[in-house]
Amino acid sequence: MPNHQSTIPHNLSLVRSRIMRAAARAGRDPNEITLVAVTKTHPWATIEAALAAGQLDFGENRPEEAHRKFVEEQPDGITPEPRLHLIGPIQSRKAKIALACQPVLIHSIDRLKIARKLSGGAQEQGRVLDILFEINVSGEASKHGFSPDQLRAALPELLALPALRPRGLMTIPPYDPDPETARPYFQALRDLRDELAAAYPSADWSQLSIGMSHDFEVAIEEGATIVRVGSAIFGQRNQ
Secondary structure, three states: OOHHHHOHHHHHHHHHHHHHHHHHHOOOOHHHOEEEEEOOOOOHHHHHHHHHOOOOEEEEOOHHHHHHHHHHHOOOOOOOOOEEEEOOOOOHHHHHHHHHOOOOEEEEEOOHHHHHHHHHHHHHOOOOEEEEEEEOOOOOOOOOOEOHHHHHHHHHHHHHOOOEEEEEEEOOOOOOOOHHHHHHHHHHHHHHHHHHHHHOOOOOOOEEEOOOOOOHHHHHHOOOOEEEEOHHHHOOOOO
């Protein structure tokens, strides 16, 4: 195993320990929190090393890259089988390849158009997709996602789409090296989730996908059920 891959078990252990400590500070059960190891730009061998260290959930930003690694390169019959999360924005013309990746969860439903496209494709295949709505809490023009008001307006149609099963919300706050600056954005997403859960109690709002390598401990303190961690496990991306 190359040196880079040999560090993965140790890094995973450190991240898991940090998750446990953050959960303890918040009085939470660490088993409520799913660690998604983000493998964007990293090769299949890296995923294999993480699997061997007990990591099951993996995140990819681009459907084409996810398909190459988790469908084309993944050996048949591998056990345990990795669980793929699509965490990046999906262009409408990439909906078919996103479906072909067989993700366990799509974190990035950021507009009605892609929701309709994915629901239609999944319905044709007799499938139901578990999804999260991506929210642009900060209002940054460079960020993907519904604004809170856009989501409120679109929810009646979104919740009626037959092949999508909403599970909660996701956000990416503005980057700042100080993780504390992310806290108000995580709190705002949690508050929005609570509001929507009260307004639409028949839907599942249980998941909050918040927190990355530099701020996942703050995210856990603010209610994260999913954290998306890449560089703290695999080192800096190749590109």
